[in-house]
Amino acid sequence: xxxxxxxxxxxxxxxxxxxxxxxxxxxxxxxxxxxxxxxxxxxxxxxxxxxxxxxxxxxxxxxxxxxxxxxxxxxxxxxxxxxxxxxxxxxxxxxxxxxxxxxxxxxxxxxxxxxxxxxxxxxxxxxxxxxxxxxxxxxxxxxxxxxxxxxxxxxxxxxxxxxxxxxxxxxxxxxxxxxxxxxxxxxxxxxxxxxxxxxxxxxxxxxxxxxxxxxxxxxxxxxxxxxxxxxxxxxxxxxxxxxxxxxxxxxxxxxxxxxxxxxxxxxxxxxxxxxxxxxxxxxxxxxxxxxxxxxxxxxxxxxxxxxxxxxxxxxxxxxxxxxxxxxxxxxxxxxxxxxxxxxxxxx
Amino acid sequence: xxxxxxxxxxxxxxxxxxxxxxxxxxxxxxxxxxxxxxxxxxxxxxxxxxxxxxxxxxxxxxxxxxxxxxxxxxxxxxxxxxxxxxxxxxxxxxxxxxxxxxxxxxxxxxxxxxxxxxxxxxxxxxxxxxxxxxxxxxxxxxxxxxxxxxxxxxxxxxxxxxxxxxxxxxxxxxxxxxxxxxxxxxxxxxxxxxxxxxxxxxxxxxxxxxxxxxxxxxxxxxxxxxxxxxxxxxxxxxxxxxxxxxxxxxxxxxxxxxxxxxxxxxxxxxxxxxxxxxx
Numbered sequence: 348x349x350x351x352x353x354x355x356x357x358x359x360x361x362x363x364x365x366x367x368x369x370x371x372x373x374x375x376x377x378x379x380x381x382x383x384x385x386x387x388x389x390x391x392x393x394x395x396x397x398x399x400x401x402x403x404x405x406x407x408x409x410x411x412x413x414x415x416x417x418x419x420x421x422x423x424x425x426x427x428x429x430x431x432x433x434x435x436x437x438x439x440x441x442x443x444x445x446x447x448x449x450x451x452x453x454x455x456x457x458x459x460x461x462x463x464x465x466x467x468x469x470x471x472x473x474x475x476x477x478x479x480x481x482x483x484x485x486x487x488x489x490x491x492x493x494x495x496x497x498x499x500x501x502x503x504x505x506x507x508x509x510x511x512x513x514x515x516x517x518x519x520x521x522x523x524x525x526x527x528x529x530x531x532x533x534x535x536x537x538x539x540x541x542x543x544x545x546x547x548x549x550x551x552x553x554x555x556x557x558x559x560x561x562x563x564x565x566x567x568x569x570x571x572x573x574x575x576x577x578x579x580x581x582x583x584x585x586x587x588x589x590x591x592x593x594x595x596x597x598x599x600x601x602x603x604x605x606x607x608x609x610x611x612x613x614x615x616x617x618x619x620x621x622x623x624x625x626x627x628x629x630x631x632x633x634x635x636x637x638x639x640x641x642x643x644x645x646x647x648x649x650x651x652x653x654x655x656x657x658x659x660x661x662x663x664x665x666x667x668x669x670x671x672x673x674x675x676x677x678x679x680x681x682x683x684x685x686x687x688x689x690x691x692x693x694x
Numbered sequence: 695x696x697x698x699x700x701x702x703x704x705x706x707x708x709x710x711x712x713x714x715x716x717x718x719x720x721x722x723x724x725x726x727x728x729x730x731x732x733x734x735x736x737x738x739x740x741x742x743x744x745x746x747x748x749x750x751x752x753x754x755x756x757x758x759x760x761x762x763x764x765x766x767x768x769x770x771x772x773x774x775x776x777x778x779x780x781x782x783x784x785x786x787x788x789x790x791x792x793x794x795x796x797x798x799x800x801x802x803x804x805x806x807x808x809x810x811x812x813x814x815x816x817x818x819x820x821x822x823x824x825x826x827x828x829x830x831x832x833x834x835x836x837x838x839x840x841x842x843x844x845x846x847x848x849x850x851x852x853x854x855x856x857x858x859x860x861x862x863x864x865x866x867x868x869x870x871x872x873x874x875x876x877x878x879x880x881x882x883x884x885x886x887x888x889x890x891x892x893x894x895x896x897x898x899x900x901x902x903x904x905x906x907x908x909x910x911x912x913x914x915x916x917x918x919x920x921x922x923x924x925x926x927x928x929x930x931x932x933x934x935x936x937x938x939x940x941x942x943x944x945x946x947x948x949x950x951x952x953x954x955x956x957x958x959x960x961x962x963x964x965x966x967x968x969x970x971x972x973x
Contacts (some may be wrong), residue, residue, distance in 0.1 A: 377798055380763035387762065391935040416894055495818065531765035533822035537831055564730065564925045567917035593927055599920045606913070642916075668804075681910070 349421035349655075356632060356652055357671045359659035360425040360624050362524070362559060362584040362616030364407055365412055365446040366639020369437065371407045377494075378435040392588035407620050409449045417456060420617070420624035423656065424665050426458045428488035428524050428559075434495070437680040444514050451516065458663055460486040466495045472514055477531050479518040485663055487520055498571070500531030503543040512551050522662050524582065526559045529650050539565045541572055548576040557614060560585035563605060570607035572602055574681045580662070581608060581656070584618035589629045598636040602643030609679040610650040614659045631655065649673055705805045714752045714786055716744045720785050723756070726776040727834035728769065731926040733840065735773055738926075739933055739943035742795060752787030754781055756963055759940070760913060761932035767799040771806070771816060772825055780935035830884070834898040837880040839922050844868055845878045861908035866890030925946075 349356040368382035386404050407415070417423045427450065430439025443461065450457035459480050461476045478484060492500045501508060503525065515523065531538040541562050549557045561581040562569020573579040581604055589597040602614050613630070617624035632651060636643050653673060660667045725902060726735045740758050747753035758774055778792040793804045794895045806816025814821040823958045844862050848868065857865075868874040886892075886900045893902045895911055926947055934941040934971060 377763075380796075380798055384762045384764050387932055387935045428860045450707050499820065530765060534768040534771075534820050535825060535826055536823050543799065562923065564928075566921040566924070569915065570917050589924075589928075592931065593924075594925050595926060596920075600924065603917050607917070609710070626764045633696060674911075 348423055349632065351632050354632075354648060354652075355671060356421075356608055356628070357656040357660065357667050358420075358422045358424075358624070358628055358666065359615065359663075360416055360420070360619065361557070361566045361614040361619050361659040362428045362582055363412070363416060363425045363619040364427065364429060364440075365407065365409065365449065366430075366620065367406050367442050367505040368436065368440065372436050372438055374435055374437050374448050378432075381435050383434065384673060388585070389621050392592050394591050394626060397623060404620070409445060411455075412619070413453070415625075416451070416619055418665055420619075421628050422456075422624055424456055424458065424660070424663070425619075426460055426486070426659070426663065428526075429462060430459050430488065430490045430526070431462050432490075432547055433570070434465060434493075436639065448479050455485060458485065460484065460488050460522070462488050462490070463511055464493055464495060464501070465505060465511045466498060467505070468507060472510065475511060475514055476518065479520060479670055484518070484520045486522030486524060487515065487525045487528065490526045492530045494530070500528065500530060500538060503530060504546040509547070509550070512547065512554065513590045516551065516553060522555050523578055524557045524559055527562070527565075537565075541568045542693070543564075544569075544579065545572045545576065548572070548579050552577065556582060559616075559660075561600065561613075561682050566600065567605065574606040574679070579608075580612045580614060580658070582614045582616055584616045585621075585633070587615070587627045588616065588622050590634055592626065594634075595637060595640070597634075598640055598643070601634075601646060602636055602640060604621055605646065605650065606643065607678075607679065609676055610653050611658055611675050613654045613656045614662075627653065713785065714746055714754070714784060714953055716746055719744045719746060719754055719756065719781055719786065722780045723777050725780055727775055728773060729829060729836075730766075730769055730922070732836040732922055733926060733947065737945040738930065739937075739940045740773065741777075741939070741943070742940075747788070750786055752786060752895060753789045753791075753921070754784075754787055755791045756781060756793070756919065758792065759933070760794070760797060761929045762938060763796060763798045765797065765819075767797070767803070768825060770794055770797055771803050771813060772828070774803055774807055775813070784814055803817065829956075833880070833884050835918055837884050837898065838879045838915045839875075839919035840877040841872075841894060841896075842919040843873050845912060846916070847873055850877060857912065858905075859908075860912055861895050861903055861905060862892065863894045864890060865892050865894055868894065874892060921924075 349358055368378065373379055380407060386401060389404065391396055416425050427441070427446045429443060430448060447459045450459040454489040461478050461480050461484055464470055465471065467474065470512050491502065507524070525544060527539050528540060529538045541558065544556055544558060555578050556581040557567055559582040561583060563585060570579065573581060586597070589600065617627050634646070636646055652671070657667060657671070657673055720736055720741060724734045724739060727733065728735055728738055728740070728841055731738065735758070740755040740760060742759040745755040756777060760770060760776060773774055774792055774794045778790055781787060781792065782790045792807050794800050797803065802816060805811070814847055823922055845863060848863060849857060849860065865878070868877070884897065884898060895908065896902050922944050930947065933944070
């Protein structure tokens with residue numbers, strides 16, 4: 348819970364990780380390149396006072412995570428979204444067993460989501476059934492640029508992926524968190540393209556698709572799809588820290604999101620341990636869209652409360668104190684719209 | 695074969711026969727555009743080093759760098775191969791080596807460049823046809839963003855213009871400035887005319903929008919512009935973090951809001967300060 352000026356905010360950090368990128372877990376140069384890329388994100392977008400040393404960035408462990416996210420970070424609840432990256436790290440990047448054990452020790456505070464890879468075929472489907480039971484899954488985190496043998500990516504509307512989503516439906520896994528990455532065969536086209544989310548969200552209207560980092564670097568395509576698909580949500584991972592380094596750009600992102608998809612489908616996340624929630628929550632509560640960006644309405648207190656926790660709480664059936672709950676807003680001016688109006692998408 | 699980008703952003707060439715030096719090689723690469731960010735790689739600081747040999751024909755070695763190891767490999771290849779084409783086209787040039795440093799696909803891409811294997815030869819089973827569609831997608835996005843910059847600039851400078859009427863604005867209504875020139879270049883790149891009587895707000899085929907669709911088309915173009923500008927800022931920052939000192943090689947990105955009279959000044963213009971505003 349975060350409180351300021353007599354207002355209470357129920358906080359859900361919808362995207363955290365417990366990773367191990369230490370040299371002994373790096374399988375090859377790509378393991379180092381991957382964590383170095385994250386570390387550059389961290390150094391580039393964090394305030395100086397919140398920057399960590401490289402060594403501590405490689406691995407945090409459960410105790411430090413609990414302190415950063417809950418004791419210092421104000422979160423009431425947080426959701427693990429582990430990336431596997433088995434081609435880069437010996438035991439994977441996200442540490443499943445360690446994170447799951449932590450979630451079992453703090454069931455009121457932590458939810459463990461797992462991942463799957465449709466290129467594992469039948470065997471992977473069986474594994475998904477076993478994982479759903481073992482972890483009690485409500486959601487999964489999918490990274491479409493995962494390397495797998497000589498394949499370096501997959502699409503959500505691949506035939507095998509469709510079978511996995513059918514299994515999700517059957518197993519009660521309702522929340523599909525999608526992280527679009529760059530390497531997908533063929534390399535001829537834009538791998539960040541979010542069009543596959545459009546197709547699959549239309550076919551699986553009973554599943555929720557949370558597009559992490561709100562489709563960045565393809566914010567515009569994400570916004571357009573989200574106007575058409577009421578079961579598409581935007582996760583603010585990676586977008587949040589711009590609030591410090593590029594507040595005007597952050598304001599434009601928020602302005603666009605509120606305009607296109609509305610206040611009920613945006614989810615706060617720190618992307619811990621890339622960043623820590625404390626300063627992000629504090630900054631967001633203080634944040635306002637600058638007056639010079641007159642094309643956007645100011646962001647309201649209620650909108651902030653929904654984004655910081657109430658929206659994610661709804662997706663994960665979290666118990667929010669009755670006094671903090673808020674009703675849904677009306678549909679946005681832009682949609683959801685009918686597919687025949689999608690011809691504007693050719694702009 | 696000349697890269698398709700050679701038709702754009704050509705800067706002044708030195709006289710033929712002038713000696714080949716680092717500056718000239720760098721200027722030759724001004725035509726190489728990062729399609730996602732819609733800017734020359736020379737302005738983005740992506741050219742890490744240029745080494746020019748002596749004697750003639752002169753050998754040239756260029757090293758490129760990107761903001762992360764995981765930048766999309768198709769764009770990385772595209773920029774590196776365009777750079778090789780641009781440098782190879784210089785008169786008096788001998789052997790040209792272009793290498794991309796510190797990328798997850800450096801080995802693959804550099805081997806492909808060294809043997810002039812082309813896109814399909816470089817990426818083999820991961821390539822199907824070519825990267826023309828990818829280029830076209832991002833030329834269209836660049837046009838959409840340029841169109842929004844021009845129209846938003848106009849909206850902000852002309853209080854009599856309503857957003858719902860921007861569909862009536864023609865190219866001849868735009869001021870003679872860099873924003874307009876940039877729009878005209880991007881129109882040419884995707885095969886649209888630059889007739890002063892042509893409407894500004896059009897789709898990628900040059901078709902204007904029906905009256906009721908105009909505000910939505912403008913909003914959608916705005917989200918494209920914000921996305922591109924945001925990526926450009928992020929990538930520049932990451933490059934500077936990854937390669938300390940590289941910010942010195944980055945020229946300032948034209949601020950989309952530089953021409954920007956805040957809307958509040960238009961909509962809430964206080965009568966007492968009109969003189970100050972115009973001063």
